[in-house]
Amino acid sequence: MSTIKTAVNRRSFLKVSAAAGGGMLLGFGWLSSCAREPETGLEIPESWTDINAFLKIGDNGVVTIMSPNPEIGQNVKTSMPMIVAEELDVDWQKVVVEQAGLDTEKFTRQVAGGSQSIRQSWKSLRTAGATARRMLMEAAAKEWDVPVSELTTEQGTIHHKSSGKSIGYGAVATAAATLEVPEEVELKDPKDFKIIGTSRKNVDAHEIVTGKPLFGLDVQKEGMRIAMIAHPPAFGQKLKSFNAEEVLNMPGVEQVFAINAAPEGVELQWSDTNAFPELVAIVGRSTWEVLQAKKALKVEWETVEAPESTADYEAALAGLMDQPAEEPARRDGDPGKAFEGAAKVIEQTYSAPFLAHNTLEPMNFYANVTADKAELEGPIQTPESLRKTVAALLGMEEAQVSIMLTRMGGGFGRRLYGNFGSEAALISQKAGVPVKLVYTREDDMTQGTYRPAYKVKYRAALDENNNLIAFQVRGAGIHGSPIFENRFPAGAVAHYLAENHDLGSNISTGAWRAPRSNFMAYAEQAFIDEIAEVTGQDPIEFRLQLFEKALQAPVGENNDYDAARYAGVLKLVKEKAGWGKPAPGIHRGVSAYYCHNSYVAQVVDVEMQGSTPRIKKVWCAVDCGIVINPDAARNQIEGGIVDGIGHAMYSAITFKNGSPEQQNFDRYRLIRNSEAPLEIETFFVDNGIDPTGLGEPSLPPIQSALANALYRATGQRIYRQPFVSDNEVLG
Amino acid sequence: MASFTLQINGKPQTVEVAPETPLLWVLRDHLQMTGTKYGCGIGQCGACTVHLNGTAMRSCSLPVSAVGDKAITTIEGLSDKGDHPVQQAWLEHDVPQCGYCQAGQIMTASAFLANTPKPTDVQIEAAMNGNLCRCGTYTRVKAAVKTASAKMG
Numbered sequence: 105m106s107t108i109k110t111a112v113n114r115r116s117f118l119k120v121s122a123a124a125g126g127g128m129l130l131g132f133g134w135l136s137s138c139a140r141e142p143e144t145g146l147e148i149p150e151s152w153t154d155i156n157a158f159l160k161i162g163d164n165g166v167v168t169i170m171s172p173n174p175e176i177g178q179n180v181k182t183s184m185p186m187i188v189a190e191e192l193d194v195d196w197q198k199v200v201v202e203q204a205g206l207d208t209e210k211f212t213r214q215v216a217g218g219s220q221s222i223r224q225s226w227k228s229l230r231t232a233g234a235t236a237r238r239m240l241m242e243a244a245a246k247e248w249d250v251p252v253s254e255l256t257t258e259q260g261t262i263h264h265k266s267s268g269k270s271i272g273y274g275a276v277a278t279a280a281a282t283l284e285v286p287e288e289v290e291l292k293d294p295k296d297f298k299i300i301g302t303s304r305k306n307v308d309a310h311e312i313v314t315g316k317p318l319f320g321l322d323v324q325k326e327g328m329r330i331a332m333i334a335h336p337p338a339f340g341q342k343l344k345s346f347n348a349e350e351v352l353n354m355p356g357v358e359q360v361f362a363i364n365a366a367p368e369g370v371e372l373q374w375s376d377t378n379a380f381p382e383l384v385a386i387v388g389r390s391t392w393e394v395l396q397a398k399k400a401l402k403v404e405w406e407t408v409e410a411p412e413s414t415a416d417y418e419a420a421l422a423g424l425m426d427q428p429a430e431e432p433a434r435r436d437g438d439p440g441k442a443f444e445g446a447a448k449v450i451e452q453t454y455s456a457p458f459l460a461h462n463t464l465e466p467m468n469f470y471a472n473v474t475a476d477k478a479e480l481e482g483p484i485q486t487p488e489s490l491r492k493t494v495a496a497l498l499g500m501e502e503a504q505v506s507i508m509l510t511r512m513g514g515g516f517g518r519r520l521y522g523n524f525g526s527e528a529a530l531i532s533q534k535a536g537v538p539v540k541l542v543y544t545r546e547d548d549m550t551q552g553t554y555r556p557a558y559k560v561k562y563r564a565a566l567d568e569n570n571n572l573i574a575f576q577v578r579g580a581g582i583h584g585s586p587i588f589e590n591r592f593p594a595g596a597v598a599h600y601l602a603e604n605h606d607l608g609s610n611i612s613t614g615a616w617r618a619p620r621s622n623f624m625a626y627a628e629q630a631f632i633d634e635i636a637e638v639t640g641q642d643p644i645e646f647r648l649q650l651f652e653k654a655l656q657a658p659v660g661e662n663n664d665y666d667a668a669r670y671a672g673v674l675k676l677v678k679e680k681a682g683w684g685k686p687a688p689g690i691h692r693g694v695s696a697y698y699c700h701n702s703y704v705a706q707v708v709d710v711e712m713q714g715s716t717p718r719i720k721k722v723w724c725a726v727d728c729g730i731v732i733n734p735d736a737a738r739n740q741i742e743g744g745i746v747d748g749i750g751h752a753m754y755s756a757i758t759f760k761n762g763s764p765e766q767q768n769f770d771r772y773r774l775i776r777n778s779e780a781p782l783e784i785e786t787f788f789v790d791n792g793i794d795p796t797g798l799g800e801p802s803l804p805p806i807q808s809a810l811a812n813a814l815y816r817a818t819g820q821r822i823y824r825q826p827f828v829s830d831n832e833v834l835g
Numbered sequence: 836m837a838s839f840t841l842q843i844n845g846k847p848q849t850v851e852v853a854p855e856t857p858l859l860w861v862l863r864d865h866l867q868m869t870g871t872k873y874g875c876g877i878g879q880c881g882a883c884t885v886h887l888n889g890t891a892m893r894s895c896s897l898p899v900s901a902v903g904d905k906a907i908t909t910i911e912g913l914s915d916k917g918d919h920p921v922q923q924a925w926l927e928h929d930v931p932q933c934g935y936c937q938a939g940q941i942m943t944a945s946a947f948l949a950n951t952p953k954p955t956d957v958q959i960e961a962a963m964n965g966n967l968c969r970c971g972t973y974t975r976v977k978a979a980v981k982t983a984s985a986k987m988g
Binding site: 322 | 926932933971
């Protein structure tokens with residue numbers, strides 16, 4: 105048990121008095137949308153008491169826990185309330201989860217990004233539950249006139265052992281809400297956890313499998329119109345003119361006009377990255393009718409910046425690989441001298457293309473802008489930033505703008521950038537009607553905000569005894585270098601140099617699941633594998649020796665990994681996979697990477713079926729501290745692995761004269777069912793450390809584990825992604 | 836515009852739409868049945884899968900005028916209480932992550948199992964290959980199809 109000050113998040117504690125009845129249920133809506141497991145037949149309370157911003161307790165003990173963070177499929181809508189319920193000490197079967205809208209008064213960091221939801225909220229969620237529990241106990245102590253220290257709780261009931269008295273939370277909730285918030289509360293010892301660390305089903309699962317409206321695209325409102333946009337077909341172009349007259353008489357079409365989401369003088373946020381702020385908007389009665397008008401609309405675009413083709417930026421990135429940076433990002437020892445005196449030098453360059461996020465639910469947002477307020481609803485990973493931008497664009501105060509969060513059909517970083525939300529607001533304002541803006545798949549895939557194209561060149565110097573004495577990495581990317589200069593093998597090599605190059609472009613880029621790591625883990629761990637081979641060492645032993653060096657005598661400063669935990673996952677996966685003795689016909693690869701504060705090591709078994717690799721099994725060891733919801737955590741790990749394999753193997757956005765050559769899933773190849781691993785087995789390190797990132801860390805290393813296995817299968821190292829394109833075969 | 840009376844989940848529903856309107860948008864926009872999803876509009880992702888006389892079809896590429904009096908089943912009508920064996924199996928395996936593709940996955944799986952009650956692994960992969968899952972839940976999809984097959988006995 106540990107004690108925590110509650111004052112830090114005191115502002116999240118509402119002291120709402122215990123008014124009973126309908127008033128508190130207004131806008132609450134859980135009767136229609138939040139019956140988590142209808143078959144369990146939870147009784148609806150007659151009255152509710154708001155204990156704090158995170159939870160309400162019904163008079164019959166049913167608890168509603170608010171889920172403040174955006175849900176993009178990372179399952180925080182289940183796992184975050186589990187943390188509150190744990191410290192509150194209630195029966196999870198009596199918990200109803202409600203999605204909160206944007207509310208910066210009550211909640212902090214309502215963001216889905218950087219695998220940080222649990223990590224950042226771990227203490228505040230626990231404190232919210234523990235504080236409510238303490239207040240309920242104090243109310244019972246007062247009623248029974250006994251010291252609160254004599255009370256215990258169990259699954260929503262307060263007990264007083266010596267008198268044999270018991271009372272449910274629901275019966276004291278009203279009294280508890282009138283008490284002062286305690287200055288400090290005790291948190292459970294992790295060994296006493298009853299909910300955290302046990303697998304609980306996704307609270308939305310029943311609604312998902314029965315097709316209930318949950319997503320932004322499912323929003324339906326009175327008087328709502330459908331809006332679509334047309335953006336330039338190529339980067340480097342902008343809107344010149346359009347002919348609305350030709351489409352205004354088409355069935356169902358009501359308005360056609362231009363909007364500008366980046367007018368001069370309006371302050372935009374970091375999340376407003378957008379190559380195409382000037383758009384044509386079409387508003388009408390139904391999606392299909394508006395889509396026909398969009399197809400028929402004649403728009404003239406003008407080229408204002410030189411259009412780029414893939415060969416252009418590929419050549420520019422390649423050129424940067426031969427240029428030293430003006431200032432190194434990091435230098436340890438004397439790498440120049442070490443390379444001069446090396447017995448052997450290994451040098452390889454790795455490349456990766458632009459990628460689109462391709463959330464399966466295309467970008468969309470609902471907006472109803474009237475003279476004095478703007479009501480928005482939809483899928484957004486950064487609602488607070490969106491509200492700032494929308495207020496600025498509409499000329500309103502932030503308090504006039506509300507944003508309700510829907511479940512999101514995928515995020516992967518794309519919905520950090522809220523251009524579609526701003527566009528919906530501008531369209532509603534100009535059209536004077538509530539609108540749901542809908543991107544077609546083609547709009548979505550050609551809008552930009554891509555994972556940048558990258559190149560990185562590695563050099564490794566070995567002495568006559570095959571010891572790694574120097575290591576050099578030079579990275580270049582569109583709108584920024586991909587490298588992390590303080591990550592492994594920095595700290596494990598005496599002479600080390602890291603250099604960055606940044607290539608400008610009119611193609612817009614953004615964070616894509618595990619930004620930069622999603623490329624660096626592939627390049628670094630494929631190169632490490634090659635060095636191990638040249639030195640004649642086992643790839644796992646070679647890595648373990650480097651971690652041992654970093655542990656015993658770390659080189660330089662600011663090494664941002666824990667070599668012991670890194671080695672820990674590698675040893676765990678080695679043991680679980682039975683490394684060193686693959687079955688006949690099976691080719692194995694290994695990889696380990698650290699990102700989002702978590703450590704992941706993977707072993708992949710590949711069998712070649714002709715020229716097609718079949719991934720038979722992936723073993724995955726993960727150190728992400730305490731795991732909240734183990735089966736859901738495994739699902740995240742599995743998803744990251746499949747996502748990583750798919751994008752490494754098959755996916756790319758390429759350009760011709762500024763236009764993306766892939767505009768839908770006929771040409772943009774995503775991994776399919778028969779290409780996924782037949783089996784994925786995940787092992788979590790049980791170390792009791794506070795939780796770290798989970799949604800992203802399994803994606804980066806799998807690409808190199810696969811590349812290393814494919815090398816053993818085919819005899820060919822793979823230096824670029826995607827590993828196969830069009831009709832290419834491996835081997 | 837023309838009038839069409841469709842047999843959806845056992846009930847007749849009449850809509851006034853242009854004949855070429857895809858069934859997907861008739862369901863979503865005109866009948867407020869949003870369980871059937873839009874993902875690509877060109878029959879590549881499977882998010883819009885419905886049953887037409889028991890056969891899995893891509894509703895984004897099916898003009899309403901081509902439906903006639905064939906029985907349409909959507910995710911909303913697959914079972915009365917969300918307890919079709921495929922839905923039960925999906926819950927047991929806690930398949931969804933974001934959940935957006937899952938209605939399409941379930942509609943494909945349920946039509947497939949109705950015709951192939953005891954599928955091999957290769958048959959399952961072939962049947963489910965038309966349904967993209969961007970979150971990468973494929974290994975659970977496969978496992979859930981097997982569980983559903985066992986439930987359907």
